[in-house]
Amino acid sequence: MTTSREPRIVIIGAGVSGIASAITLQRNGFHDFVILEKGSDFGGVWHWNRYPGLTCDVPSQLYQFGFAPKPDWSHVFAPGPEIQQYLAGVAEQYGLRPHVRLNSEVVSAEFDENRWRVETGDGTVYDADFVIAATGVLHHPAMPDIPGLAEFTGDVVHTARWDDAVRTEGRRIAVIGTGSTGVQVVSALQPKATSITHFVRSPQWVIWAPMWLPQPGVVGAVLNRLPQVNQALYQAGMTGARVFTDVVTRPSWRRRAVQEYAKLSLRAQVRNPELREQLTPDYQPLCKRQVLSGSYYRALKARNAELVTTGIEAVTPTGIRTADGCHHEVDTIVFATGFKAHNYMRPMNLVGREGLSIDDAWAKGPRAYRMTAIPGFPNLFTVLGPNSPTGSIPLHHAAEVTAKYITAWITRWRAGEFDTVEVTEAATERFEAEVTEALGPTVWNTGCNSWYFTEGGSIDLLPFDRATMESMLAAPDDRDFHLRGA
Numbered sequence: 487m488t489t490s491r492e493p494r495i496v497i498i499g500a501g502v503s504g505i506a507s508a509i510t511l512q513r514n515g516f517h518d519f520v521i522l523e524k525g526s527d528f529g530g531v532w533h534w535n536r537y538p539g540l541t542c543d544v545p546s547q548l549y550q551f552g553f554a555p556k557p558d559w560s561h562v563f564a565p566g567p568e569i570q571q572y573l574a575g576v577a578e579q580y581g582l583r584p585h586v587r588l589n590s591e592v593v594s595a596e597f598d599e600n601r602w603r604v605e606t607g608d609g610t611v612y613d614a615d616f617v618i619a620a621t622g623v624l625h626h627p628a629m630p631d632i633p634g635l636a637e638f639t640g641d642v643v644h645t646a647r648w649d650d651a652v653r654t655e656g657r658r659i660a661v662i663g664t665g666s667t668g669v670q671v672v673s674a675l676q677p678k679a680t681s682i683t684h685f686v687r688s689p690q691w692v693i694w695a696p697m698w699l700p701q702p703g704v705v706g707a708v709l710n711r712l713p714q715v716n717q718a719l720y721q722a723g724m725t726g727a728r729v730f731t732d733v734v735t736r737p738s739w740r741r742r743a744v745q746e747y748a749k750l751s752l753r754a755q756v757r758n759p760e761l762r763e764q765l766t767p768d769y770q771p772l773c774k775r776q777v778l779s780g781s782y783y784r785a786l787k788a789r790n791a792e793l794v795t796t797g798i799e800a801v802t803p804t805g806i807r808t809a810d811g812c813h814h815e816v817d818t819i820v821f822a823t824g825f826k827a828h829n830y831m832r833p834m835n836l837v838g839r840e841g842l843s844i845d846d847a848w849a850k851g852p853r854a855y856r857m858t859a860i861p862g863f864p865n866l867f868t869v870l871g872p873n874s875p876t877g878s879i880p881l882h883h884a885a886e887v888t889a890k891y892i893t894a895w896i897t898r899w900r901a902g903e904f905d906t907v908e909v910t911e912a913a914t915e916r917f918e919a920e921v922t923e924a925l926g927p928t929v930w931n932t933g934c935n936s937w938y939f940t941e942g943g944s945i946d947l948l949p950f951d952r953a954t955m956e957s958m959l960a961a962p963d964d965r966d967f968h969l970r971g972a
Contacts, residue, residue, distance in 0.1 A: 493896055495519035496604045496614040498592050498831070500582075501530015503620030503869035503885045505573060506551065509580045510889035514897060521582065522606060524591035528577045529570040531624045537645040537820075538654070539674025540566030541697050543666055543778045544880065548723035551576060551882050555716050558706030562699045563778070594835035597864060600905045600971065616896055619831045620869045620885075623876055626826040630662070634801040635819075644821040645671055656680050658815060660806055662798070663822035664690045665775070665937075669782040671822055676785040683792045683814055685806065688935070689764065691771040693744075694751040695778040724880070724952075731878045731951050734772055734929045741929060745771040755783040764795050769934035775877055827937045828852050828946055830871060838863035839908070851942035855917050855966065856958045858888055859909035864970075865899075867892040873921055875948040877930065877938065879955060891959040898962070905971025913966030924949035 495511065497504050500523035511519055525533045542549050546559035549569065554576045560568055577583065590606040595617055597603075602614040627646040635642070641652045645667045655678040661668055662685045669692060676682045709716040733741045748771035756762040765783075786793055796808040805815040830852055836844040842862040847853075852872035854860050859867055869888045870881060895907055925931050928949050930938050940946050948955060 491900055491902065492516075492518050493615040493899055494613060495616045495618065495896070496595075496602065496612050497521045497618045497620055498595075498604075498834075499523060499530060499620035499622055500525070500528045500577070500586055500588075501532070501620065501622050501625075502573065502882055503622060503888075504530070504618075505577055505582065506882065506885035507618050507620050507869055507889045507892065508582050508585060509551075509553070509576075510886065510893050511896070512580060514893050516893070516896065516900075519585060520612060521586040522590045522592050522604070522612070523586055523588050524607075526588050527570070528574040528582075528586070530573070530622050532566055532570040532573060534625055535566055535646055535648070536650075537648040537667070537671050537674075537822075539670035541670060542566070542569055543697075543776070545723060546701065547719055548727060548880050549882065550720075552720065552886060554579065555709075555713070555720060557709030557716050558703075559701050561697075562701055563695070563697045592834050594837070595831075595866075596835070596837040597839055597866070600865075602865065615865060615899065617866045618869060618892060619866065619871065621831050622870060623827050623830070623874070624825045626829045627821075628824050628826050629821060630823055632798060632801050634803075637803050638801050638819060639803045640816065641818045642821070643818070644823070646825065652818065654679060654818060657817040659683070659818045659820060660685060660814065660816040661820045661822055663824065664688070664777075665822065665824060666777050667824065668822035669777050669779045671820060672791075673779060673781040673785045675820075676788055676791055679790060681790045681792070681816075682785075683794055683806075683816065684786065685794045685798060685808075687795070687797065689767050689795070690774060690777045691748040691767055692751060692765075692777045692779050692782050693748050693771075694755065694780055696780050697778060698780065724883070727880050728952055731875075734878050735924075735927070735949050735951065737927055741772070748772070748776075752783070756787070758787075761786070761793065764793055767934075770929060770932045772929040773932050773934035774936040775938070824937055828872075828940045830868065836863075838866070851940035851944055852946060853914060853918060855909040855914040856891075857948065858891065858959070859914075859967075861909055861911045861914050864906035864908040864968075867895070872946060873948050875950075875955060877947050879948070879952050883952070884955065887956055887959050891962070895962055904969040906969075907962075908968045908970075910966055910968060921949060 497507050500521050527533050542564050546564040550556050556572050593607050595604045602617045604612045627644045643649050643652050654675050658681045659679045660683050661672050664686045672684050733744050796810045799807050799809045807813050839862050854872040857871050857874045925945050930945050938945050938947050
């Protein structure tokens with residue numbers, strides 16, 4: 487005979503994944519949960535990132551929860567602060583404020599018998615039957631170790647920890663690093679800088695897109711009055727996203743068309759042969775995460791801008807010296823060097839069954855069964871964990887689907903079917919093999935070095951389409967898990 491019981495749940499992180507998890511639990515009758523967030527507000531990556539020019543590279547009407555549409559985005563591609571406000575607004579709308587503990591960084595989570603003991607930096611301890619790690623991907627800034635950096639007398643700032651007190655107008659600015667962040671910050675700072683020098687180790691393909699394009703107010707008004715039209719627009723966007731997933735996961739005429747457009751974007755905007763050669767990557771377009779911009783090439787062609795592709799040798803008290811012996815005098819250094827994308831829950835001390843640490847479990851790189859369960863860690867699930875579709879499927883939707891899957895397991899626990907649930911090693915290895923095989927024809931595997939690669943050399947992405955992902959997470963499969971107790 488089964489008995490009903492109420493689980494205690496800890497959600498780590500208050501970004502897209504944490505919000506999706508909390509609301510999904512709430513809508514299924516679970517209310518004994520706490521959200522532990524190391525930042526001072528909801529938003530995750532959109533809370534931490536506040537650099538000039540920050541813009542989402544996914545259309546606004548697609549970059550939202552299916553259950554919480556926002557008709558009145560200000561732009562077709564939303565600026566970062568508006569996204570953070572949207573996420574905080576959704577949290578308010580669904581009553582998550584009483585559940586969140588802000589400025590509460592988790593320093594350890596240890597499994598003991600049938601429960602988790604979670605501790606935050608201030609010494610507060612939470613006992614939990616389940617832990618949901620919604621810690622995201624892009625939140626640990628990566629800072630290169632450059633000789634002489636400590637002796638630099640000007641301002642130094644990382645885009646992921648932007649300091650509004652840093653003066654940029656009328657300054658000689660160095661931006662180190664490319665990708666979407668480097669492209670956006672160069673475009674934003676160039677007009678008012680005395681000079682801006684972009685240090686680029688490896689150029690990116692930059693696809694032209696009107697990132698500044700406003701969404702007409704009448705569109706928001708219509709969508710607000712006619713929610714069915716808003717829903718239809720969202721579904722149309724999801725259909726378009728499915729086409730993009732096909733582009734990156736399978737060779738086809740669609741992929742070739744997008745790649746030719748990327749090449750055309752460079753040819754049409756950069757007529758100077760020497761500059762164009764410097765900006766031409768040596769790998770296929772889309773191999774790295776696509777970069778969208780309608781202003782970057784224009785900024786680089788300005789009189790106060792310079793592109794430097796020679797390697798950096800050292801930072802001096804007044805500038806940057808490159809390997810060719812040139813010294814570039816600058817007042818401010820901006821690091822757009824990205825994140826330690828494969829840390830996930832680390833550096834917290836995460837310890838599972840029989841003292842297994844996450845560092846030992848992931849000694850050869852992050853791994854999880856269907857992006858969400860890790861062998862050796864009972865009653866712990868990840869949202870947007872290893873092999874999540876960060877380069878192919880809208881993340882809000884992926885988070886919603888994963889949260890429903892996790893909630894299905896917790897519902898069974900509440901009904902008394904088991905005390906602990908832990909994925910098997912065999913099921914995890916099988917999933918890894920399926921992923922490895924499917925990654926073969928993807929564009930990410932065509933010969934570039936990107937942040938998608940783990941330290942062990944594997945590609946940390948999901949190479950399947952949305953229907954396959956939804957099928958994988960449609961319902962728990964007992965054959966792939968150890969169910970113990972009760």
